[in-house]
Amino acid sequence: MKSTLGAILLFMGLPLFVYLQSCVPAREFKELDQKYAGLKDHAAVLEHTNDTLSASLKEQRAVNAALSARNQALLRGIDSVEGDLRYLQESNARLRNDYNDLENLHKNLLAGNQKETGRLLAEIQKNQSQLQEREDALKELERQLYQRRQDQEREAKRQEEDRKVLDSLRLSLSVLAENIEKKNADIAALQKAIAQRDSVSEALRQRVAGAMFGFEGKGLSVYQKGGRVYVSLEEQLLFKQGSYDVDAKGREAILALGKVLAANPDIHVEVEGHTDDVPMKGTGQVKDNWDLSVMRATSIVRLLTQQGKVDPKRVTAAGRGEYIPLDAAKTAEARKKNRRTEVILIPKVETLLDLVGGKK
Numbered sequence: 001m002k003s004t005l006g007a008i009l010l011f012m013g014l015p016l017f018v019y020l021q022s023c024v025p026a027r028e029f030k031e032l033d034q035k036y037a038g039l040k041d042h043a044a045v046l047e048h049t050n051d052t053l054s055a056s057l058k059e060q061r062a063v064n065a066a067l068s069a070r071n072q073a074l075l076r077g078i079d080s081v082e083g084d085l086r087y088l089q090e091s092n093a094r095l096r097n098d099y100n101d102l103e104n105l106h107k108n109l110l111a112g113n114q115k116e117t118g119r120l121l122a123e124i125q126k127n128q129s130q131l132q133e134r135e136d137a138l139k140e141l142e143r144q145l146y147q148r149r150q151d152q153e154r155e156a157k158r159q160e161e162d163r164k165v166l167d168s169l170r171l172s173l174s175v176l177a178e179n180i181e182k183k184n185a186d187i188a189a190l191q192k193a194i195a196q197r198d199s200v201s202e203a204l205r206q207r208v209a210g211a212m213f214g215f216e217g218k219g220l221s222v223y224q225k226g227g228r229v230y231v232s233l234e235e236q237l238l239f240k241q242g243s244y245d246v247d248a249k250g251r252e253a254i255l256a257l258g259k260v261l262a263a264n265p266d267i268h269v270e271v272e273g274h275t276d277d278v279p280m281k282g283t284g285q286v287k288d289n290w291d292l293s294v295m296r297a298t299s300i301v302r303l304l305t306q307q308g309k310v311d312p313k314r315v316t317a318a319g320r321g322e323y324i325p326l327d328a329a330k331t332a333e334a335r336k337k338n339r340r341t342e343v344i345l346i347p348k349v350e351t352l353l354d355l356v357g358g359k360k
Contacts, residue, residue, distance in 0.1 A: 039186065043180070046183065064162050068159070071155045078152070081141055081145045081148065092138065095127060095130060095131045096131070102120060102127065105120065106121070201228065201229055204267065207260055207264075212231070219233060220232070220234070220237055231345070232341075238300075239296060242286070244286065246300065251303060255307060258308020261345070266347065269304065269343060269344070271317050274320050276289075277335070277338070280292060293322075297318055301317040
């Protein structure tokens, strides 16, 4: 499972956007990226937790084996003590019998030889002393046996507690493994959706590039990035310097793009105007670079919707001014690159959003 998760994570650097059949605002793409990153981090955390719990389970098993060995040793010790106890009990019984016999003999000889009586008394006292010693030894063995049984009970209780811990760890590992499998399935589904998104985006890029083939190398470039298709048009292809009126050559390029968009109604369109960083001091309708970038974007949108027959609900116009340059150098060549209009084509991403949201 760990190797499978590692292999899957190799593809997680792919962009987390699939655009398949309808329009989605740009804000939802950012949320999608965040969800994808969270899913990837969660998978890494789950994998780390699995390793930690596996190591803990291994340690608990080793402890359990050691406790079992110790318990077996205690049982053997108890058997030995019980054997000694039985032997002392039998010896004690024999001594008591001897003692009783001597007492009876003593009673019979009370009237007899005093010397013999003294010897018998001494023998009785000796037997009594031996009996007391055996009884003391027996009590000690009984005490040891009781202590060992107490130790055995404590060991059994500890082993039961360890067994419960092991059962809990096994359950946690099972739940964790199930969660990892589910996350792996989600990641696989996302990777499939990302591949589908890239395929759709590449097909769209080729279609747009083919429709606008005559303009490439003349201030137009078409490329794919992050599941979107970018049509970048330099100022010289669309506008005169400082103007927002689309000239004839630029109109031809925009209408060629409009034919592709009209034939693909599931594509959302964002038009962004960009300027260089040279301050513009206008006195009429265009007062600064912000105004110029917005009005240029709006001019393109009007062409696409009014003459290109693109549904206005699919189109967004935005002015970015001078603040997202392609080249930050303060040279004429860099400023020329920065004076551009970008038409961003965004395929439908509903399917990918459903996957991230947990829908199946």
